[in-house]
Amino acid sequence: MWKRHRHSECIKEAISRAEKTCIARKCRLTPIRKKVLELIWKSHKPIKAYDLLAQLSSDNFTEKPPTVYRALEFLHENNLIHRIESQNAYIGCNADHDSFDSKFLICDKCNEVEELIEPKVNKALFEISKKQGFTPSLVNVEIHGTCSQCAQR
Amino acid sequence: MWKRHRHSECIKEAISRAEKTCIARKCRLTPIRKKVLELIWKSHKPIKAYDLLAQLSSDNFTEKPPTVYRALEFLHENNLIHRIESQNAYIGCNADHDSFDSKFLICDKCNEVEELIEPKVNKALFEISKKQGFTPSLVNVEIHGTCSQCAQR
């Protein structure tokens, strides 16, 4: 799909960025959190909490839901992942943009998601909000449709 | 909050619009569907499926989840309601705009939601999508923050 670079090569890079972020923020990327983040990046698509849970668990050892939800909460709070609301699923974040603004192109055919980094629309949305007397703290845009690859098929 | 007119007076108007829509689309606004739509409009805020279910049910008569989910599905398909993804909740739709585009201001303090009707941002989002080779079919924007009323408190 649009994975010009992201998913193919950059899990390590993402982890390394996360580690730096955590040092800077004085929070801890513990083994569980790191593992969950790796699993999220390994997935080409948004991944669900219970799928992560299954992947975390081995035959003789089963993780419990709070384990993964706590890791997700931590990663989300620290802007290392995004939640795709329309899918109850989670995706890695490049972290080179502000946390309070995210936009996604979601292909309903292949289920892959591309994050848009684009400041103008945010600005417009913020201004429209302000006009209504509303003070925005977080903007989430989810655009569903068909990606170019799937359109060609 | 921003309910200049919407929630205070217009349940009947909303139902009447829905009836017209259904006649035009040759679909049926059955008693259950109508009741669910009324309950949604009666709520000043997005309302959850199980809250609707509770309101539909009386002491001696309990509706089951599929009843309300089917009604919600019908109303949503026919663009009579929106789903607020970040809240798993449903809100009435004015229906005087295209179904594939919705934007909401969501107050995290009082939980009220205002729908924005604004064509420019859509257009921009559509164009950005196209540039990526993406064909959008549906745009959902959820802006969280604080409404003017709550800001004053």
Place this chain on the structure above:
DNA sequence: ATATGAGTGTTATAATATAACATACCTCTT
């Protein structure tokens, strides 16, 4: 070394949503 807070383990349950199949009921045709 020990108090403190952060992180994890564990059990249980809450909240949200759908599958599958049976029954009723519209409405169209004859």
Place this chain on the structure above:
DNA sequence: AAGAGGTATGTTATATTATAACACTCATAT
């Protein structure tokens, strides 16, 4: 008016997503 075919509803069960609550462990900072 009877029956066929599709739409809607009733019902049971279960799947999926998420959190509460409490016990325990561990890091680290004085």
